[in-house]
Amino acid sequence: MKIKSERDFWSGLMFVVVGVVFAVGATHYSMGPACPPNDPCAANLWARLSQLSAHPGAGYFPLGLSLLLVILGAVVLFKSLTIESEGGDKVGSFAWRPLTVIVVAISSFGAMLEPLGLALTVPVLIGISSLAGDEFHWKGVVANAVVLTAGAWIIFVWGLKLTIPVWPWFVG
């Protein structure tokens, strides 16, 4: 079993896994009305389905969607193992540095904004995210940070009157 298309293989796998997870979750919720005591509802799958469909419960739509997703994911997986593609359709190298830097930058923004305010968080954000690029020159980064901190304050706090903490908790 040779992987003919790497990207499709991992996409298909992702779809199947996500679909299964959502499907399992969906079974925790009600599909529809419970079987009435004098109705032989378990006898026929179609009859049961039509009974459920009359009053779809919370789990009805998600379960259907996740099953569809699993099926499509399986199709993508199958195609990735059977149909030829140029050069194996490789996933290619990951840009680990920009990826981690950006994720860390956004997360630190989230962590720092409320306790420390805009004035401290923005320069840190600019500093961290500038690490994601190819070049890092201190002067440029500091200048950028100053301009953007001031700009952010002018646009969002003064201009749009949004409620964003500006100074750390031990100051303002």
Next chain:
Amino acid sequence: MDLLHNLGIGFGVAFTATNLLYGFFGCILGTLIGVLPGIGPVATIAMLLPSTYALDATPALIMLAGIYYGAQYGGSTTAILINVPGESSSVVTAIDGYQMARQGRAGAALSVAALGSFFAGCVGTVIIAAFAPPLTELAFKFGPAEYFSLMVLGLIGAVVLASGSLVKAIAMILLGLLLAQINTDVISGTARYSFDIPQLTDGIGFVVIAMGVFGFGEIISNLGQPAEHREVFTSKVKGLWPTMRDFHEAWPSVLRGTALGSVLGVLPGGGALLASFASYTVEKKLTRNPRIPFGKGAIQGVAGPESANNAGAQTSFIPMLTLGIPPNAVMALMVGAMTIKGIQPGPQVMTSNPQLFWGLIASMWVGNAMLVILNLPLIGMWIKLLTVPYRFLFPAITLFCCIGVYTLSNSTFDVYLTALFAFIGYMFYKLGCEPAPLLLGFILGPMMEENLRRALLLSRGDWTTFVTRPLSSGLLIAAALLIVIVTLPSISKKREVAFSED
């Protein structure tokens, strides 16, 4: 005549100082992001949505609309001058436009693009004004089954007319629909998939997904590639006005492009991108013996696609404004903006908020006029912007995205979610899964579920209701036909060719 009366209301609203100001701001911003590669209208509109809280509905929508069609103008400037399309819909303009620039005819290319776009924009506005009322009448005949089928058609159409693997695109739609299921069920009140996290009981904000997947996903993948060296033609831009011969050759293409773009913009999945590609193919087929062959600087290759992409951008507002169904990702965000302002998008918007409706339409014409003025004389300024190194731009974009997400509901949880979706968005990019269908599915998810359940409730559990009701079955048949047509081997080859024309 009703049309004139409605347009009169519209212009009365559009020409107020506030609306003109916000429209102007939207056009400038749109041109700006159109010129800058690496950020597009989807990410920008997503970033600005939180700031529309402070504005009234009409100026907010006027501004956002200005960003969308303004980006079409800006994208063509860089496509022609430095062979870097700022917008995906300007990719075809770069083919002949850049060649024209290299031959010293950049001015002619730029002005033909701007004037063609203006003409198309005007026509598009008139079409919206003319067709909106009858379409809205039709929409009132729609019941839940019809709405469900229409949304299915819309989603299928959106992926069929786009490039890339059809199966994966449909799977992305399903994934988007599923992500929208993380919420509290309207009918039963059960909190679904919330894992006991209170912030999840209301669902994931679509701005979070839009910014994470589109904005940051693109930034990360841009950063992953080394910077390239580009030739810039600023010094050679002289003689802005095209010659009589250029005019003579270009105007049939402008007419054809406008017509094609107007039709394709309305279709689900349509809009500027599809219109420009289709127009290029049509121009190539229909122009016999062009003075300069296509690919080497034919003015028809600039005039047609540019008119088409503008017409497509305008008419893609029609399904959103009349039926409440967004045909593409940008319109989906506009639906979101209307919802934020408490306006339920759909056929009743025209009657309940006529100022908003007609004011928005009239402002598109005003916006197009502003853009011609902005673009032609100020080209040098836009080009200077491109010399700002990316390493200053992307932290700024990151900052605006973060603040934007935070201010939605003053929630740091949303910021963390955005970080997660930035990671996921990059994974999608690496795996070749397109994010636009996911966003569309996500926005339409709750509406689809509601209509499905209502249709089933009304039919007492009978699934055949979707095919026995005539309108609904017509829509579903159209969706099925679309899938069949696209999977036919001959068409799928043409589809690949059309999308690899550059």
